[in-house]
Amino acid sequence: AQSVTQLGSHVSVSEGALVLLRCNYSSSVPPYLFWYVQYPNQGLQLLLKYTSAATLVKGINGFEAEFKKSETSFHLTKPSAHMSDAAEYFCAVSVWGYSTLTFGKGTMLLVSP
Amino acid sequence: DVKVTQSSRYLVKRTGEKVFLECVQDMDHENMFWYRQDPGLGLRLIYFSYDVKMKEKGDIPEGYSVSREKKERFSLILESASTNQTSMYLCASSRQYYEQYFGPGTRLTVT
Numbered sequence: 001a002q003s004v005t006q007l008g009s010h011v012s013v014s015e016g017a018l019v020l021l022r023c024n025y026s027s028s029v030p031p032y033l034f035w036y037v038q039y040p041n042q043g044l045q046l047l048l049k050y051t052s053a054a055t056l057v058k059g060i061n062g063f064e065a066e067f068k069k070s071e072t073s074f075h076l077t078k079p080s081a082h083m084s085d086a087a088e089y090f091c092a093v094s095v096w097g098y099s100t101l102t103f104g105k106g107t108m109l110l111v112s113p
Numbered sequence: 114d115v116k117v118t119q120s121s122r123y124l125v126k127r128t129g130e131k132v133f134l135e136c137v138q139d140m141d142h143e144n145m146f147w148y149r150q151d152p153g154l155g156l157r158l159i160y161f162s163y164d165v166k167m168k169e170k171g172d173i174p175e176g177y178s179v180s181r182e183k184k185e186r187f188s189l190i191l192e193s194a195s196t197n198q199t200s201m202y203l204c205a206s207s208r209q210y211y212e213q214y215f216g217p218g219t220r221l222t223v224t
Contacts, residue, residue: 009153034212043117043203043215044156090155099144099163099210100171105155 002027002093006104014112019063019078021107023091026072033074034092034101035065044090050074061085086111116140117216119204125222132191134219136204143209145187147171147179150201150218162187163209194223 007022025031032051036044048059055067065076074091088108092101120135138145146161148171158171160179168179176198180188187206191198199222205213 032210036215041122041218041220043217044205045215046212049212094210096210099207100146100158100161101213103156105153 002031002095002102004091004093004102004104006089006091006107008107009105010108010110012110012112013081015083016080019076019081019085019109021076021089021091021109023065023074023076023104024072025074025091025093027093027095029095032094032096033065033067034094035059035063035074035076036090036092037061038088038090038106040087047076047089081109081111083111083113085109117204117206117214119202119216119219121219122217123220123222125224126191126194127224128195130191130194130223132194132221132223134189134191134202134204134221136187136189136206136216137185138187138206138214139185140206140214141184142206142214143184144207144213145181146205146207146213147177147187147189148203148205149173150203156203159189194221196223199223 003026005024034049035047048057050067058064091104117138147159148156162168162181178190202219204216207213
């Protein structure tokens with residue numbers, strides 16, 4: 001079985017500062033990894049995905065994530081936070097042969113002016 | 114453009130009522146999913162379906178059932194709603210082994 005741990009239920013940054021949201025996974029086989037974003041009262045939107053190609057994955061809205069097998073991590077970063085980035089972010093894991101995703105509990109990103 | 118729609122954004126029901134939540138996707142996806150989302154617990158899978166008339170239990174199926182009579186439509190049924198089923202319900206769809214696309218969610222309140 002796979003699992004995901006997101007460190008920090010809330011992360012606060014200032015506008016213009018680096019955004020770093022942490023995700024560690026557990027999987028006995030090579031994983032597929034995803035980051036989703038949820039704005040208030042909306043569904044989840046895919047930010048980016050890792051499916052065993054390049055380890056550095058670029059997504060929408062300037063976000064990127066790096067797959068590090070040795071650290072079992074898939075942290076999400078953005079060089080400069082915008083107010084519009086304030087939302088909840090979910091990391092999820094799957095493996096080939098399975099269509100279901102296992103989600104982390106989410107990290108709320110707060111951006112202050 | 115990918116589109117998953119849910120029948121209601123907000124719903125208020127009474128304890129004991131039978132509740133239907135509808136989800137429709139227009140992408141010809143094989144898989145469809147129902148999750149519930151609660152603060153601090155993230156998303157938890159209730160049921161999923163990988164084909165018409167096929168269903169699999171997720172992590173928390175108790176108190177719920179599902180129906181998939183057509184490929185594009187997946188219904189979640191609360192046979193007898195209870196207050197502990199007050200939650201945000203999210204529907205999603207995907208191709209086999211690919212990323213999931215989510216609807217806007219239905220916020221259900223059971224009083």
